[in-house]
Amino acid sequence: MTMVSRPVLFGALALIIVAVVALALPSWLVSLTTLAFANALVVLGLIILWRAGLVPFGQALFYAIGAYAVALIDRYGGMHDVFVLITAAAVLSAFAAFLTGFLLARYREIFFAMLSLAMSMILYGALVKTETLGSTDGFHVEAPTYLGYAPQGAMHLLVLFWLVLAFSAASALLVFLYFRSVAGALAVPVRDSEIRLEFLGVSVNGLIHLNLVISGTLAGIGGAFAALSIEHVDPNMAYWTTSGGFVFVTILAGAGSVAAAFVGSFVFEFLKSIAYDILPGTWQIFLGAVLLVTILFLPEGLGSLFGRLRQRLNLKPANVSS
């Protein structure tokens, strides 16, 4: 039992600290963190797939579905309550993941990656074609209400941040527990021997389908929050470079631990804004170099740092993908 409760305890502690610290942070940092955590939800989903050896180059499909769901309901649906919007985004992206899952779950390795890429690019094409939605210009997303409460100015940033934080914590906990469930623990075995799993009575495609739906839903919620935090949506959210960015962060974070997704995503957004700031003309060199250095020195990603830290504090290592 302690094995579960200790990391959870640490997580809860970190959560409270961050939530309080936010009050003192400048608002640019708050909104940067909001966006980072929104994206972290997508990364969390990618980690689930990655543990099973799957890397989609088209996860932006669900990200964009979540974002546009929020934007469209907010604009045309006449509903502005954040919980309605997020729920809608979650349901729609889950459904999309469920449908596409019937195809995707049959694929592995590069073929899985390419098929998901194709699917997201088709959505991209469709969005670019819909001039009524502003085509590539996209459109503005009005600030939502929170159960009737409509915060103003800097407060509205904070409230959104806290909400994202709450969702992140909840998702992190659930995924954490999922990793410790039988189905969750089967991810690594999938990579090692699908045959053995089939001959133990497990439907590997079914298992992957489940993981796809979970990660798709997370991506949808992430996209929803991203839309609310950027206050704008455009088809670029479905473009392959967006998916590439998420994979980038996933590698940076590593499949090592749930917390890694959030730290990794924050570090990435932060590094990016540094890069833009000091190397306006050549920030890509900076990002590329960071990625290379990470893969070289932290092949297991930032998550592995926690692992080492844990050993320092001689805690029992969480047995995610040992």
Next chain:
Amino acid sequence: MSAILNVRELEKTFGSLIAAHNINIAVPPLQTVGIIGANGAGKTTFVNMITGHLRPTKGSIWFEGRDITGRPSREITRLGIARSFQVPQIFASLTVLENICTATAIARTTSGLIHQALTPLHSSAILADSDSALELFRIAGYRHALAATLPQGARKLLDIAMAIAGAPRVVLLDEPTSGISIEEKFDLMAVVIAALKRRGITVLFVEHDMDIVERYADRVLAFYDGTVIADGPPVETLENPRIQELISGPKLKLAVPNGRHA
């Protein structure tokens, strides 16, 4: 007494190639059947058809009076037929304990994925079962070793231990001693057969080493060219000169190192 496994006029063709032809076998419960035959005689094809990895072209397979012909392997596994593999199918990047725990946990959550998603992997019950399984197969010593680092013998044992985690009634072992040094073979088979008898499991095992077959099988099936050319008690079957010539001929070839066994 009625057979637990019943195979009628089983046939498998790959295009023009006939891999199995007119195979009829009835296996009574708790029998230990040795399957012999040269490479390509159709042994593995036979095993693959029983366990649902291959769909027979003709004929039917009955398990405990139920027709299981052409059912998917995971369904057949759930019904109670397990198998092990020439190349052990274990989870290389997990420890031995995690391997067996996974198998046990799956066996305890048969009602499907959602059930598995809601059941924690580490429960004392699962740990207890897993430990007893490791004891039973004498690999408790490797408990925390990475499966990838195991010696071949231990891999074979772990593979079989995982296969029977779901308490099957029948298990098929595909060359359990392949790639094992002559010295170890007998100890390994001793452990395996003892364990399976203890769990009251009917065994069919594919084997090239005639001494092993003679020692552990109650009955021998000799495959040649996709058909069963002999079916009877070990001693007389193995001493039949025709069998000798058909089976043992290739046996010499086995002395030559062979890609599949390396």
Next chain:
Amino acid sequence: MLTAFAILTDGLVYAAYLFLIAIGLTLIFGVMRILNVTHGSFYAFGAYGSAIAVGIYFDRGFPAAGGFLLMVLVAMVIGLGLGLILERGLLRLFYGKDEVIVVLVTYAAFLILEDVIKLIWGPNSYALYQPLALAGTIDVGSLVLSGYDIGLIVFASLLAIGASFALKRTRWGHLLTVVIFDREIAAALGINVTAVYTITFVIGAMLGALGGAVMAPKIAVTLGIGVEVIVLAFAVVAIGGMGSIGGALLGALIVGECRAAAVHLVPQIELFVIYAVMALVLIFRPQGLFTRIAPRKI
């Protein structure tokens, strides 16, 4: 009738372009199992190199034929340089790592090279206009075909024939085929896989640069031309079958003709016709049109 003919030829021209950008990618994937994102950089470097070198060459008024040879030469040199640096200096460190990790490594290298291009050649765009003019035109009814486009088709076909010949007939080709078929066996047969990798990557880089070099006269060589090429080439290779030259050719033809038909008949769908084709092919033949999956042996 004229439209049908136009679709056919336009499709062929586009297919030639696609094949030129895909062949290097598929070769590297086939041999090294690396989905090489820097292929876009090879293309861009090739385009810049040829736009500048060949541009100067023509400005000096040297004989036309030499200019076209120079394009190939430039591609060779760039491919050799970039290929060696990347394979020896970077990829080598990541062999044996997860395929996806290696993709990410090439992605990182691509990001860096994007800015390196800017540092070397600046943000302005370059144009290599002479070859199109020199190649002249061919009139077919009201349709005027560019001689250069016809040249592209011929060039791509020759490349395809040459490549398949090299693979089937030459000793080197046989080595490659063995490595493609099974690396373990190749190593067991005493083939120096490391050398094979280096040489393959360099050849792949040369082919990528070649694509850029011969496209340079048609496009404005400017920042970001590599990005488009990557996904396009991926799609073609995925459709044809990863790692198969014939596949790349088939994929290029299918995509080329589909796109041409779309532009002429239903311009509305041009934007995603390629991905629709890709999705369909993957759905019905996951391994692509040209490769067959070996049945899993247990």
Next chain:
Amino acid sequence: MRQHLPHPENRLTITFAAWFLGLLALTTTGARAEQPAPVKIGFVTFLTGPAAAPFGIPDHNAAELLVESLNAGQVPAPYAQVGLGGAKIEAKFLDEAGSASDVVTQFRNLAERDHVDVVVGYVSSGNCLAVTPVAEELKQLTVLDICGTPRVFEEKPRHYVFRVNPHATMDNVSTAKYALAKFKDVSVYSGINQNYAWGQDSWRDFRLVMKDLDPKATVDKELFPKLFAGEYGAEISTLLTSNAQFIHSSFYDGDLEAFIYQAAARGLPQRIPLVLTTGESSLWRLGAKVPDGTVIGARGPHTFFAHESALNVWFHKAYVDRFKEQPIYPAYDFAQSLFGLKTAWEKAQAKKGGGRPTTEEVIAAFEGISFPTPSTTVQMALGNGHQGISDTAVGTYKFDKAESRPEMVDIVRYSAACVNPPADVNSIAWLEGGMKGAKCD
């Protein structure tokens, strides 16, 4: 392994060091009391990617040139005063490349981390639409630069956001009028535009105007190749089989040049003349490649179309001397944006009798003003005085072989009131409604 690392490692450490030093410098300069304190302006434009060459670089060049000249007080009247109202301009450049979320994040950083007084920039309409609400939320004075979409001020009235440069509507109104006058009784025309918002909007506007002015004219081919496609073989054949009297295109730079090379090689523009709404930006590079007789627009009366003025002479000379190349319309657009801001700033300062004006005061002064620019005179007429309009001009291309330089003939000027919707009229509605209230002379 080791020997390959110094490169990225050093870069990392260096960049981190640089960043912290930068921060340090930033805070100290903030603290140091200068007389008067400099006006911090964040300039955002494309420094990387395909949009850098056509927009980002001329934009950035103009900014560099004007900031220096203004700080040195070398700009001719009426902009002779140093910087903005005597306060030197402190420029900070940012890249516009990246996703909308990157752009918005960077905007927030400018406003709240770097505390700039004004943000000037943005080329992409999508980015303009994305940052505008944020600017309003952060009460950040922002002058949008090159982006063309009318939606910015038509979706909602804005308070903190201005756009000096006229929006894209007038480009297609003027080119359509010009095309109809040039090609007598037009009955069929075709269009090729990039498959994204800019191309789609341009084509929609152009067609609406054509419907108003020449109802009998029909569209033959309408093509939307992928943005930055580069290969236009199929499109060109399609157009070659078209019986159109002219071909409309809002292509720019890379795509335009690629299209011209491939089309010219196959004799398309020689057979069917092109109408290029933003063609001006590529003329200097394309030179003789563009066949004479091509109709050229410049998104305003810039470069070839600029009105004679001391300011224009100075700007053109200073730019050419410094960068050894011709200023194209994005450079002029930037000049307009900055001069608009300067005018408003100094008007506000004068109004309060000296001293640094507050954002609110600048906004009050900005709304509705009109001011001279190198090209023409801009009037902040639309969107409650937040959106500028100006006259514009269209011409026919002619390559002067003797001088071997592009030139423009048969230039026709259109007054601002003729090609822009009246205040508080949605531009699409205006076009659909037959351009009511247009005052053409």
